[in-house]
Amino acid sequence: xxxxxxxxxxxxSIKRRIxxxxxxxILILCFSGAMSLFELERVSHxxxxxxxxxxxxxxxxxxxxxxxxxxxxxxxxxxxxxGKLSDIAPHFRECENSIKHLTFAVERAEMIMSNTETxxxxxxxxMFTNRINALAKSYxxxxxxxxxxxDTLSNATPHSWxxxxxxxxxxxxxxxxxxxxxxxxxxxxxxxxxLSHTARRAVVPVFIALVVMFVVVLMFYFFLRHYLVKxxxxxxxxxxxxxxxxxxxxxxxxxxxxxxxxxxxIANLISKLR
Amino acid sequence: xxxxxxxxxxGMVLQFIASFMLASAIVSMLNDYDSAYYPLLLSSFxxxxxxxxxxxxxxxxxxxxxxxxxxxVVGSWFVACIVGMFPYLIWGGEFSIINAWFESVSxxxxxxxxxxxxxxxxxxxxxxxxxxxxWIGGIGVVMFAxxxxxxxxxxxxxxxxxxxxxxxxxxxxxRSKVIIRILTMVYAGITLTTTxxxxxxxxxWFDAVTHAMSSCSTCGFSTKNASAxxxxxxxxxxxxxxxxxxxxxxxxxxxxxxxxxRNNIFRSEVVRTFIGMMVxxxxxxxxxxVAEGVYPTIGEALRHASFQVVSLTTTTGYATADTNTWTPLxxxxxxxxxxxxxxxxxxxxxxxxxxxxxxxKVIRNRMxxxxxxxxxxxxxxxxxxxxxxxxxxxxxxxxxYILLVLLGTxxxxxxxxxxxxxxxxxxxxxxxxxxxxxxxxxxxxxxxxPAVLKFTSTVLMLIGRLEIxxxxxxxxxxxxx
Numbered sequence: 001x002x003x004x005x006x007x008x009x010x011x012x013s014i015k016r017r018i019x020x021x022x023x024x025x026i027l028i029l030c031f032s033g034a035m036s037l038f039e040l041e042r043v044s045h046x047x048x049x050x051x052x053x054x055x056x057x058x059x060x061x062x063x064x065x066x067x068x069x070x071x072x073x074x075x076x077x078x079x080x081x082x083g084k085l086s087d088i089a090p091h092f093r094e095c096e097n098s099i100k101h102l103t104f105a106v107e108r109a110e111m112i113m114s115n116t117e118t119x120x121x122x123x124x125x126x127m128f129t130n131r132i133n134a135l136a137k138s139y140x141x142x143x144x145x146x147x148x149x150x151d152t153l154s155n156a157t158p159h160s161w162x163x164x165x166x167x168x169x170x171x172x173x174x175x176x177x178x179x180x181x182x183x184x185x186x187x188x189x190x191x192x193x194x195l196s197h198t199a200r201r202a203v204v205p206v207f208i209a210l211v212v213m214f215v216v217v218l219m220f221y222f223f224l225r226h227y228l229v230k231x232x233x234x235x236x237x238x239x240x241x242x243x244x245x246x247x248x249x250x251x252x253x254x255x256x257x258x259x260x261x262x263x264x265x266i267a268n269l270i271s272k273l274r
Numbered sequence: 275x276x277x278x279x280x281x282x283x284x285g286m287v288l289q290f291i292a293s294f295m296l297a298s299a300i301v302s303m304l305n306d307y308d309s310a311y312y313p314l315l316l317s318s319f320x321x322x323x324x325x326x327x328x329x330x331x332x333x334x335x336x337x338x339x340x341x342x343x344x345x346x347v348v349g350s351w352f353v354a355c356i357v358g359m360f361p362y363l364i365w366g367g368e369f370s371i372i373n374a375w376f377e378s379v380s381x382x383x384x385x386x387x388x389x390x391x392x393x394x395x396x397x398x399x400x401x402x403x404x405x406x407x408x409w410i411g412g413i414g415v416v417m418f419a420x421x422x423x424x425x426x427x428x429x430x431x432x433x434x435x436x437x438x439x440x441x442x443x444x445x446x447x448x449r450s451k452v453i454i455r456i457l458t459m460v461y462a463g464i465t466l467t468t469t470x471x472x473x474x475x476x477x478x479w480f481d482a483v484t485h486a487m488s489s490c491s492t493c494g495f496s497t498k499n500a501s502a503x504x505x506x507x508x509x510x511x512x513x514x515x516x517x518x519x520x521x522x523x524x525x526x527x528x529x530x531x532x533x534x535x536r537n538n539i540f541r542s543e544v545v546r547t548f549i550g551m552m553v554x555x556x557x558x559x560x561x562x563x564v565a566e567g568v569y570p571t572i573g574e575a576l577r578h579a580s581f582q583v584v585s586l587t588t589t590t591g592y593a594t595a596d597t598n599t600w601t602p603l604x605x606x607x608x609x610x611x612x613x614x615x616x617x618x619x620x621x622x623x624x625x626x627x628x629x630x631x632x633x634x635k636v637i638r639n640r641m642x643x644x645x646x647x648x649x650x651x652x653x654x655x656x657x658x659x660x661x662x663x664x665x666x667x668x669x670x671x672x673x674x675y676i677l678l679v680l681l682g683t684x685x686x687x688x689x690x691x692x693x694x695x696x697x698x699x700x701x702x703x704x705x706x707x708x709x710x711x712x713x714x715x716x717x718x719x720x721x722x723x724p725a726v727l728k729f730t731s732t733v734l735m736l737i738g739r740l741e742i743x744x745x746x747x748x749x750x751x752x753x754x755x
Binding site for chain 1: 277278281312316317319320323324326327328330331332333360363364366
């Protein structure tokens with residue numbers, strides 16, 4: 001049993017040797033190819049994730065700006081242009097909706113950033129948004145009018161309140177949204193870094209596999225030359241010498257395969273011919 | 275020389291290395307398929323294939339000659355270092371080609387120097403591979419393969435002879451097969467015992483295994499940026515010191531001690547000198563540190579001094595203190611330790627205490643002969659006479675070692691390193707110690723050096739690991755034919 005197994009594992013034919021050698025080369029190619037495909041797949045996946053995150057951030061910033069502008073328009077209509085209560089009533093609803101939209105967008109941004117390496121990046125945005133929303137709410141609730149009415153000394157009007165109190169907050173929130181839009185790109189930094197590593201990993205296996213393949217091909221050439229070409233040439237020369245000059249055919253070959261059998265058969269044939 | 279036979283044996287060694295890469299991939303798998311899993315798996319596959327290819331064509335050969343033996347041993351070390359780069363390169367991170375080569379050579383030669391600024395960032399699979407490479411290198415790439423791989427036949431004797439230095443063989447009075455078995459038993463035994471001791475002293479299983487592998491191979495690779503100082507535990511330091519000391523003693527003498535034979539560690543002149551030298555140097559350094567006010571108490575000074583002395587003398591290179599801040603006397607003594615190192619027949623590198631003893635006795639005898647020109651004085655170590663050829667070999671080794679250190683220092687200086695860094699880095703690399711002083715001190719690493727110096731360092735490491743002459747043989751490759 002053991003002898004049979006040993007015989008089975010012993011590679012003693014040229015055909016099997018060359019088959020195995022080619023199989024090894026194909027295996028290297030396939031494996032490195034598969035690895036590269038796997039890594040490239042990962043690169044593609046990571047790129048997709050990064051693009052998705054980037055798009056999400058831009059969409060959110062766009063929502064915030066739209067809600068802020070809607071609120072600002074409503075405030076201009078109510079505080080600056082003014083008019084009868086029936087004229088400005090629709091703007092109250094607009095303002096309330098814009099507060100909801102802005103709050104929702106900022107909360108989503110806060111939630112997204114909480115999962116990144118810079119969870120505090122939206123703190124200022126949240127703070128300024130709360131402040132502007134509070135101002136808008138105080139206007140809708142009539143608190144601003146009460147304050148203006150009570151302040152008889154400074155000639156305050158809704159218009160002056162808009163210019164002095166609301167507008168600066170509007171500018172602050174706009175700046176924070178712009179910062180969020182550009183700042184969120186930098187929070188993708190670690191992902192981009194990871195991506196560059198993954199991209200490199202996709203290339204290196206192929207490079208190493210190529211080097212290994214180069215070495216294997218060199219060895220293949222060396223072994224073919226040593227075990228196949230040289231013995232055949234030696235047998236050929238020895239046979240030629242025998243036929244031409246009757247020099248005895250005693251070429252000694254160190255391998256144990258078909259070449260050895262060929263040598264033995266030629267030697268047998270020569271001895272029979274004698 | 276039969277090149278195909280050499281390639282076949284190197285192929286067998288590669289298959290053995292591939293199995294360790296696979297083991298590291300399994301460690302990676304057990305750690306939630308960390309980022310080192312695919313790099314290790316791919317490296318293992320490529321290395322195994324590279325090793326298997328020659329076996330397809332070249333049949334088993336029983337007899338090999340000395341030249342082939344040298345070619346197999348030197349070639350195996352080189353190829354092992356090259357394939358050892360694969361996992362690092364594929365993983366990426368801080369590993370450029372030169373950095374991966376440095377880390378691989380440092381591991382296999384058990385130098386333990388590193389280019390990594392953040393070791394803790396490495397995944398566990400890669401850390402395990404790092405420790406494995408040092409463990410394989412500790413006993414010798416080829417020697418390890420001889421143990422594991424079957425059907426080496428009579429070539430086993432030749433390969434073990436070439437892999438072991440002539441001095442190391444002296445304490446072995448057995449056949450090659452038995453010597454290899456003893457080496458493995460002692461090595462595995464110390465590693466296993468150290469693992470258990472470290473585990474029960476507070477390390478995790480992973481840290482215990484990697485540190486046991488690293489300390490028994492006298493490499494000094496740690497899984498923490500702060501090295502052994504991370505645990506700040508006298509118990510762990512003591513266990514590591516014992517493991518390092520045992521690994522730096524001739525394995526044959528350790529085996530003789532365990533089996534109750536006469537030539538044990540208590541009777542060995544070399545071991546006595548080795549231990550005595552470490553004790554004296556540690557005490558002197560501790561006193562100098564307390565005198566200069568580096569440490570407030572003698573106890574603390576002794577704790578750090580003894581750890582650093584054992585670590586450098588055994589060529590391990592673990593650190594618990596920044597030795598750059600120590601007194602000039604302490605630094606000079608530590609450099610002396612880095613030159614002399616452990617005993618022959620162990621996993622440590624460097625000049626070896628055996629050679630120091632022989633050289634000292636040769637010098638003493640030379641002085642006696644000058645006084646008594648007709649006297650016949652023999653050089654004895656452990657009661658055995660060392661003939662002229664051994665004495666000549668030892669002196670040649672020492673001279674070559676000094677020349678190489680000086681040459682290394684010049685190369686370091688050429689590329690802008692200060693003298694302390696250049697001189698100590700040369701010694702640290704050629705003795706396979708790891709840390710030097712200056713820019714390459716115990717709390718820093720080799721990452722700041724230019725690529726050409728990193729490469730020079732790896733050449734010195736390989737020269738040191740192959741006991742100088744093994745490497746120099748390569749320069750006379752024409753004579754191999």
